[in-house]
Amino acid sequence: MSKCTVIPVLRELVRCYQAFERASAEHIRALGLTPSQFDIVATLGNTEGMTFKELGEKTLITKGTLTGVADRLADRALVERFDCPDDGRATILRLTRKGERLFQEVFAPHMAFLLPAFESLPEAERAALARRLRVLGDALEARRATLGKAA
């Protein structure tokens, strides 16, 4: 019925995200990181580290792939593994000091670069946008959860 108001939202969501991706891509590659590697570094930033399982859930990267991505970051001494004290099967991945430094050195300039774009919306509208994206995001996650149920 109201498909006519769904398509525009979807189109703008994709377009807006892609614009963000595009604007970020050059910054990321300048660091010598792939998008997946950046995803990991960004997710680990400002945390004490987390298990591969958690990391996989947050980044949409499956565990087999994650091992390889983590290996490449570890080769560059940006992340390190250590045993999870709570569960002998689990491994925790966290940024090394070098990784922390990269994260800090990169994020501030990156946000500063993006900031003017976000200022195209007045503050109140930004808040409203965030709220609605959250509602829609929750609904999309709930919708997906129905997939496993009845197939």
Place this chain on the structure above:
Amino acid sequence: MSKCTVIPVLRELVRCYQAFERASAEHIRALGLTPSQFDIVATLGNTEGMTFKELGEKTLITKGTLTGVADRLADRALVERFDCPDDGRATILRLTRKGERLFQEVFAPHMAFLLPAFESLPEAERAALARRLRVLGDALEARRATLGKAA
């Protein structure tokens, strides 16, 4: 200064997009298409076809990669190439009848599946969301355009 209202928008944008991606991924893979291939099919859907150049601009896929993705779709007879009448250098890619059929058979059910999630927002809010995403997307594109200028 107002970084505190930027981060939430960014986080929700990413999360919402990823929720959409996740919800779509299983549908797409059920067709035996990769995300990039789906991207091409979706972009070509309801068009007369377009050049590789246009397709690359719309999908963020670089020309070298595009050749390979198009080849794999052509192997499955979902797309076909023909010479651009206006420019001897250009090649137009378009959906075959089989590709059109796939597009039609896939999009209606896919939208029908996603629809309930979008109905989590009343119609007026959906329209507002689309408008703000558009403003932000435009601003992000404009921001990116400044990159090439002063380096």
Place this chain on the structure above:
DNA sequence: TATTGTTATACTCTATAACTATA
């Protein structure tokens, strides 16, 4: 000379399934 698409290369990501070690 510049542009369109292809080719070649080298690497990364990806899904999947089998494997290990813990639980």
Place this chain on the structure above:
DNA sequence: TATAGTTATAGAGTATAACAATA
């Protein structure tokens, strides 16, 4: 038995640069 992470494999995507044909 189930779960966390690794390994192995085969295919696909990716950036880049060199190339042919056309503008």
